[in-house]
Amino acid sequence: xxxxxxxxxxxxxxxxxxxxxxxxxxxxxxxxxxxxxxxxxxxxxxxxxxxxxxxxxxxxxxxxxxxxxxxxxxxxxxxxxxxxxxxxxxxxxxxxxxxxxxxxxxxxxxxxxxxxxxxxxxxxxxxxxxxxxxxxxxxxxxxxxxxxxxxxxxxxxxxxxxxxxxxxxxxxxxxxxxxxxxxxxxxxxxxxxxxxxxxxxxxxxxxxxxxxxxxxxxxxxxxxxxxxxxxxxxxxxxxxxxxxxxxxxxxxxxxxxxxxxxxxxxxxxxxxxxxxxxxxxxxx
Numbered sequence: 001x002x003x004x005x006x007x008x009x010x011x012x013x014x015x016x017x018x019x020x021x022x023x024x025x026x027x028x029x030x031x032x033x034x035x036x037x038x039x040x041x042x043x044x045x046x047x048x049x050x051x052x053x054x055x056x057x058x059x060x061x062x063x064x065x066x067x068x069x070x071x072x073x074x075x076x077x078x079x080x081x082x083x084x085x086x087x088x089x090x091x092x093x094x095x096x097x098x099x100x101x102x103x104x105x106x107x108x109x110x111x112x113x114x115x116x117x118x119x120x121x122x123x124x125x126x127x128x129x130x131x132x133x134x135x136x137x138x139x140x141x142x143x144x145x146x147x148x149x150x151x152x153x154x155x156x157x158x159x160x161x162x163x164x165x166x167x168x169x170x171x172x173x174x175x176x177x178x179x180x181x182x183x184x185x186x187x188x189x190x191x192x193x194x195x196x197x198x199x200x201x202x203x204x205x206x207x208x209x210x211x212x213x214x215x216x217x218x219x220x221x222x223x224x225x226x227x228x229x230x231x232x233x234x235x236x237x238x239x240x241x242x243x244x245x246x247x248x249x250x251x252x253x254x255x256x257x258x259x260x261x262x263x264x265x266x267x268x269x270x271x272x273x274x275x276x277x278x279x280x281x282x283x284x
Contacts, residue, residue, distance in 0.1 A: 048153050048195045049229050051164035053133065054115075061113045062133065064170075064190075066097060068120030069137035072176035079179035079216070090120070096179060097135060100186035103218055104194065109227045109235040114190065126169050128152040133168045133193060135186070140173040147172045147185045149192035168193035184214045196225045 052060035070093040077085040084095045094116065101114040124134035128150060140148065152167035170189040177185065184206065191207045199208040205219040 047229060048151075048163050048165050050112075050133075050151075050168060050193055050195060051166050053131070059113075061115045063115050063117050064097070064101065064133045064135055065117045065121040065124040066094070067122055067124040067134070067136040069093075071137045071172055071174050071182065073179055073182055074176060075178035075180070079183065084179065092179070093137075096183045097186055099216075100183050100190055103187050103216070104190060104226060107218070107223045107226050109232050110230045111232040112194070112226070112230040124169075126150065126171060128167050128169065131167050133170075135170045135172070137172045137174055140171065145173070146175065146177075147189050149189035151193055151195070165193065165195060180216050181214045183216045187216065187218075191222065191225075194226060195229050196222070199225075 050062050052062050054061040054063050068090055070089055073092055073096075076082070076087070076092065079085075079096075080099070084092055087095055098116050101116060104110075104112065105114055121132075121134075123130070124132065124136055126134070126136070126138075129152075140146070148171050150169045150171070151165045153163065153165055170186065170193065172182070172186065172189075188206055196207050199205045199221055204213070204215075205211060205221045206217070207222055207225070
């Protein structure tokens, strides 16, 4: 009888060990997916990209036009360490738009150049048929939105066989913004013009509704979306260091080491559980 109870206890412990390993494996997979994935494209599996409109085949650019309108902007001294604290009005707004374009241009591994047209264009408005990428400030009736982007996909196999975004107009609300919040908002809408949708998984992604910090910085997830839609062939063929869980090309530093360790925790837990000593049955 005692032997029977010993076998039952050993079997129960063995099953509990297996359940723990399975749970840790699922937990590791969840954390890896939750922390290292999530970017979406606007048109689902059939991606769309913005079409260069400067007419050059050797140096293609996507040119945005701005009508010169400016919302109320404050807290300029805290934006980019006060780089534009001395600017006001149209000069400040132009600088903010240019920074919002540049943050997407500066992603390694992408083949896209976004440019703001020199001067202002009074014809830059909400018109999805003028084939112009416009930026303008105008009152938005809905209190739920600070801005909106209106990409025109024109998915017509005859007119647009390459499934390009041929027109994208960005409307900025006329409410008051801090300089950094406005730059974040414009850059977010530019992301839509590039063909990137809302990411609901990664909280620090600029394209995520879950981002409440409004910090003017692209996350790794935002960058991966741009690299997926606008890959640079030369960069893609260059060998990269791989650190696991989708993190590539990083040089570990004092600031990134805690993050890397946190990302590796589920993997370490799973590895540790796999080395658990098996339960052995033996007769007394």
